[in-house]
Amino acid sequence: MTFRVEVVCLHDGSEQRCSVVETEKSELALETLGMSLDEGKAMLHGVQNFMAAQQVTEDLKRKRVCPTCAERYHSKEAGKHTVKTVFGPIEVSNPRWERCPCQTEGARTFRPATAWLREP
Secondary structure, eight states: OEEEEEEEEEETTEEEEEEEEEEEOOSOOGGGSSOOHHHHHHHHHHHHHHHHHHHHHHHHHHHSBOTTTOOBOOEEEOOEEEEEETTEEEEEEOOEEEOOTTOOSSOSEEOGGGGTOOOO
């Protein structure tokens, strides 16, 4: 038998699916009953990565336009950041965007994820 665990994100009437672990089980024995510890860890890591990526993507979409003039911010650099979660470290998007021309004060570039990232 083959078992596949998927995570589904339901948002704004659409679905995003991600297969997080697939395992093959053939003979039944006490040692092969259910999931192994490694399979459980892989499943949890996959779910955590997918959920975090979906959350960060949605947050970045909301912050992508200037609140003053509604123009889209231009990308300066893609960037990633490693976040320590209770289930282990994960890597999330941490882009750097150029300040909007209508904004005359402050840094020329900024990282929108700094609003929720607390680690250096």
